[in-house]
Amino acid sequence: MDDRFNTIAGWTLFGGIVALGLSSLSGHYFLADKAHRPHEMGYVIEGVEEEAAAGGEAEVPLPNLLAAGDVAKGQAVFAKCKACHTADQGGASGIGPNLYGIVGKPIGKHVAGFAYSADLAGHGGNWDFANLDAWLKNPKAFAAGTKMSFAGLPKGEDRTNVILYLNS
Incomplete structure (x- = not known):
């Protein structure tokens, strides 16, 4: 092989590597604010997105929540109610x-x-x-004309724990 051919091939290879490197570097510099990952990971499962959009998260059935409930946590959540209510035997109403x-x-x-x-x-x-x-989820929906101004407890676990506390 001719020495001149090796020189041309070497410079061509070097130029290609430099062009590839500059392309990659400029892509990182100019497109740094765009995410390289998809917004949602995973596979699309037909029918699941429609259910989630229609009702949000699926509500856990009350018996399942009651089985996993905790009276001590219910007492802690009941602290929100103590501004207006008592739960002591023979206690006065507020x-x-x-x-x-x-x-x-x-x-x-x-x-x-x-x-x-x-x-x-x-x-x-x-x-x-x-x-x-x-009632604890939304007092106004349960009884529209109620005097209670509390918005409710949106978390099923909190409601269940309060119910178990009141039942203890």
Whole structure:
């Protein structure tokens, strides 16, 4: 082989490597703010996205939450309620009624002499786990004319823990 051929081939190879390196370097410099990973990792599973968009996260059934609930955590979450309620046996009602022994009692009639709203007093039924869960999730949805201004507990675990605390 000719020495001149090797020189031309070497410079051509060197030029290609430099061009590749500069291309890569400029790509990192000018496109540094764009992510190199997809926004959502994984495979698309048909039907799952529509369900998530329609209802958000699937709600865990109340019996499953009750089985995993914790009375001590419920007492801690109940601290939010203590501004208006007590849960002591024989305790006086505050802005809201005393909640001791409320599970299983009639809705809107648990504490004699307490001024419940007409909607809550006329609701009917008893404070079972399902009704307490619905009430704690959104009191205004449970009884539209309620006097209680609390927005509710959005987390199912928090509601369940409070229910177990009130039942203890």
